[in-house]
Amino acid sequence: MLGKLDLQVQALQEKSRTNSSNSSKAPSSDIARSNKAAAGRKKSGKKQGAQPGRVGKSRELSDSAEVSVQVCPPQATCECGGPVHQSKLISRHQSIEIPVIKPVVTEYRVYAGQCCRCGKCHQGQLPAGVNHSLVGPGLLALMGTLTGGYRLSKRMVQSLLQDVFGTTVSLGLISQSEAVISAALAPITQQAHHHVQQSPVVHCDETGHKERHARHWMWVAIAGLVSVFLARSGRSAKEAKELLGEGFAGTLVSDRHGAYNWVDMARRQLCWAHLLRDFTKIAERSGDCGQIGWLLAEHTRRMFRYWHQMQSGQLQQSQFEKVMALIAANIEQALQRGVDCGQSKTANTCKRLLNARAALWTFVRTPGVAPTNNLAERSIRHYVIWRKISLGTQSARGSLYTQRVMTVVGSCKLQGRNVLEFMTQAMNSHFGKNPTPSLVPAGVG
Numbered sequence: 001m002l003g004k005l006d007l008q009v010q011a012l013q014e015k016s017r018t019n020s021s022n023s024s025k026a027p028s029s030d031i032a033r034s035n036k037a038a039a040g041r042k043k044s045g046k047k048q049g050a051q052p053g054r055v056g057k058s059r060e061l062s063d064s065a066e067v068s069v070q071v072c073p074p075q076a077t078c079e080c081g082g083p084v085h086q087s088k089l090i091s092r093h094q095s096i097e098i099p100v101i102k103p104v105v106t107e108y109r110v111y112a113g114q115c116c117r118c119g120k121c122h123q124g125q126l127p128a129g130v131n132h133s134l135v136g137p138g139l140l141a142l143m144g145t146l147t148g149g150y151r152l153s154k155r156m157v158q159s160l161l162q163d164v165f166g167t168t169v170s171l172g173l174i175s176q177s178e179a180v181i182s183a184a185l186a187p188i189t190q191q192a193h194h195h196v197q198q199s200p201v202v203h204c205d206e207t208g209h210k211e212r213h214a215r216h217w218m219w220v221a222i223a224g225l226v227s228v229f230l231a232r233s234g235r236s237a238k239e240a241k242e243l244l245g246e247g248f249a250g251t252l253v254s255d256r257h258g259a260y261n262w263v264d265m266a267r268r269q270l271c272w273a274h275l276l277r278d279f280t281k282i283a284e285r286s287g288d289c290g291q292i293g294w295l296l297a298e299h300t301r302r303m304f305r306y307w308h309q310m311q312s313g314q315l316q317q318s319q320f321e322k323v324m325a326l327i328a329a330n331i332e333q334a335l336q337r338g339v340d341c342g343q344s345k346t347a348n349t350c351k352r353l354l355n356a357r358a359a360l361w362t363f364v365r366t367p368g369v370a371p372t373n374n375l376a377e378r379s380i381r382h383y384v385i386w387r388k389i390s391l392g393t394q395s396a397r398g399s400l401y402t403q404r405v406m407t408v409v410g411s412c413k414l415q416g417r418n419v420l421e422f423m424t425q426a427m428n429s430h431f432g433k434n435p436t437p438s439l440v441p442a443g444v445g
Contacts, residue, residue, distance in 0.1 A: 061094055103139070103167050129433045135169070135177050137427035141420060143174060144181040144427075148405030149419040151386040181423075182401040184430035189407045192226050192439040197245035199223030201368045203253045204243065204260065205376035206235055207384055210392025211399050218387075218403070219243050220380045220410070223250075225441055227379045227410035231399035237262050251366055253373050256356070268359035269366075271373035275353070276300045282338070282346050289346045295334045303327050307363075307371055324364045332357060379410050411439040 050056070074084050110124045126132070135143070146152045146160065154174045161167045196202060202223045209218040209231055219230040221243050232239045240259040244252070253269045254260050260268070279300060282293025306323050309315040315323075338350030353360070363371040383406050393399045408426070412419045425437040 061092055067094060101165055103165050129428075129431045131180075131431055133177070133180065134173065135180070137431055137433065138424060139167075140177055140181055140184070140427045141423035143177050144185075144405055144408075144423045145420045147178070148386075148402075148409045151382075151389050153390060178401045179397060180430075181427070182397070182404050184426050185404040185408060187436060188426055188439060189228065189404045192407055192411060193228045195226055195440045195444070196221045196223040196228045197248060198250075199226075200250045201253065201366075202244060202248075202250055203370075203373055203376035203379075204240070205254065205373060205380050206239075206257070206259075207380055207387075209387065209399070211396065212394055213392070216392075216399065218380070218383055218406075220376055220383070222375050222379050222410075222414070224444065225411065225414040226439055227407060227414060229383065229403040229406040229410065231393075231403040235259060251362060251369050253370060253376070255373060256352070265356055265358040267362070268356075269362040269369050269371065270353075270356060270359045271371075272300060272303070273372040273374060276304075278349060282349065285343065285346065287343075288341050289338070289343045292334055292338045292341060292346065292350075296331060296338075299327055299331045299334065303331075303371070321364060324361070328361055328364075331360075379414070382406070382410065382413070408439065415439075415441060 073086050076084055078084050108126055108130065110126065112121060112123045114121050131137075143157055146157045147154070152160065154171050157174055158169060158171060161169055202221050204219070204221050206217050206219045209216040211231070211233075214233075216231060216233050217235045217239065219232060219239060221228050221230075228243070230239070230243050232242070235257075237259045241248075241262065244263075248263065249267075251267050251269060252260060252263045253271065255271050255274050276297060279293050279296035283290055283297050285293065303324065306315060306320055306327070310317065310320040332354065335350040335354050338346050339354065341347055341350075363369040383402075386402075386406075393402055408422060409419055411417075412422050422437055422439075425434060428434045429436040
């Protein structure tokens with residue numbers, strides 16, 4: 001009886017210690033804990049703000065060819081009565097101002113006519129590229145950028161258009177516009193999805209999504225500079241295969257979620273950032289478990305140091321492989337100790353990792369493969385913030401719009417492209433005004 005109570009107490013203590021460093025909890029969940037810790041610290045006595053000796057930063061001036069120049073000459077006459085000769089430029093001061101923005105409203109007056117000979121009626125047509133909606137391509141692109149790139153709600157978009165542009169639109173029109181934006185982005189995101197499925201290295205992750213308050217999932221796959229989002233109702237191998245393609249032949253970087261287990265372990269890389277958090281949790285346990293966890297965490301931190309040295313050029317690939325062979329042996333030895341430690345949680349974790357050892361060291365032998373899945377986690381973070389603000393979507397159409405606009409925003413951010421410019425090109429293409437833009441960088445197959 002006492003043994004069972006001890007186990008319960010240990011489990012509760014472990015749960016109370018759970019944070020972002022030893023679990024998959026978000027760092028934002030540590031705020032309350034860090035605030036309490038900060039409250040107990042002694043104040044440094046330093047004044048708030050920049051400290052003495054700090055090197056300041058100033059904004060670089062815009063090129064003279066891109067600005068309107070106004071000359072400020074010295075006064076023409078000195079106090080003594082002599083003329084003042086302008087000799088040299090002593091400073092350049094630039095002031096930025098935004099002009100009043102007014103939308104351009106074009107009225108197309110369609111006339112009808114009748115043949116004077118046979119009486120047949122003829123009706124004029126809108127010019128090519130002009131849609132029958134009230135919203136033009138530029139405004140559509142702005143709406144898509146505001147909702148997807150800046151995570152604004154429909155009501156906030158409505159307010160911004162009114163306040164900044166003096167344009168009054170209804171919430172229903174914004175919703176209808178999202179359907180048009182989604183249709184315009186369909187071929188672009190399909191091409192991006194096909195590119196990711198054919199890529200040699202892909203990072204994957206998934207997070208919760210709400211559709212009509214029901215539990216759904218948002219998946220993301222990143223290959224190089226292209227990210228693809230899929231909103232689906234499940235979190236199983238079925239959705240993972242749809243995301244990656246059943247014939248996926250590349251290397252997958254992910255966490256240990258079972259939905260990816262259909263991919264051969266020899267072509268997988270498990271995320272070591274996740275593993276380090278697991279090892280940290282083990283290190284916080286008592287007895288032999290704590291020592292094993294400490295060893296695993298220390299070897300992992302050494303591994304990351306060598307990885308960063310190799311990435312920066314301080315360590316050659318051949319040298320990196322040699323030191324990693326030793327680290328891998330030490331980690332696997334510690335995992336075997338964990339299997340035999342007699343504590344079920346630690347033993348189960350270590351056993352699962354030993355069974356997946358083929359997916360632990362892929363980054364050592366395969367160029368282009370990273371030891372962590374940080375790329376996917378950073379990419380999906382933008383969507384997570386959007387979800388917290390919006391509380392999800394209200395229909396399948398809304399989820400489809402979200403996955404497509406997130407694909408565009410995520411890929412543009414990875415490539416350093418202007419989201420509004422890309423959205424404008426996409427909308428103009430949808431109405432036949434220019435070729436369809438691509439999220440796949442030029443020269444990438």
